[in-house]
Amino acid sequence: MIGYDAVGGREPRSGSLTQIALLARDPDSLSRWEPVTPVDTTRALWESSGVPLTQIARDNVSRAIGDLVRRLPAARLVLGKGEAGFSPPR
Numbered sequence: 001m002i003g004y005d006a007v008g009g010r011e012p013r014s015g016s017l018t019q020i021a022l023l024a025r026d027p028d029s030l031s032r033w034e035p036v037t038p039v040d041t042t043r044a045l046w047e048s049s050g051v052p053l054t055q056i057a058r059d060n061v062s063r064a065i066g067d068l069v070r071r072l073p074a075a076r077l078v079l080g081k082g083e084a085g086f087s088p089p090r
Contacts, residue, residue: 019088020045020074031084034076041074042066 022036022044045065052058075088 017068017072020068020072021088022074022076024076024078026078026080029078029080031080031082032078033084033088034078036074036076038069038074040076041069045069 020041022040042065045068046061049061049065052061073088077084077088
């Protein structure tokens with residue numbers, strides 16, 4: 001295995017998650033941001049996490065999703081005609 005530093009890379013970059021955007025399509029209307037419920041956000045995060053096969057994995061995913069839903073704002077970005085802008089509703 002070749003180390004990251006051997007391929008000319010710099011230090012690995014990291015960032016902080018500041019919001020959650022659920023994506024939807026509606027080609028017949030204008031692009032827009034819509035509010036979402038915590039239930040919608042929870043469902044989308046579970047769907048995007050795949051299938052945690054072990055009890056330990058399920059417990060960890062469950063805790064992480066609960067934490068994300070409690071502390072981060074979420075909105076649905078409906079992709080349609082035109083641009084919706086970069087600022088979701090708060």
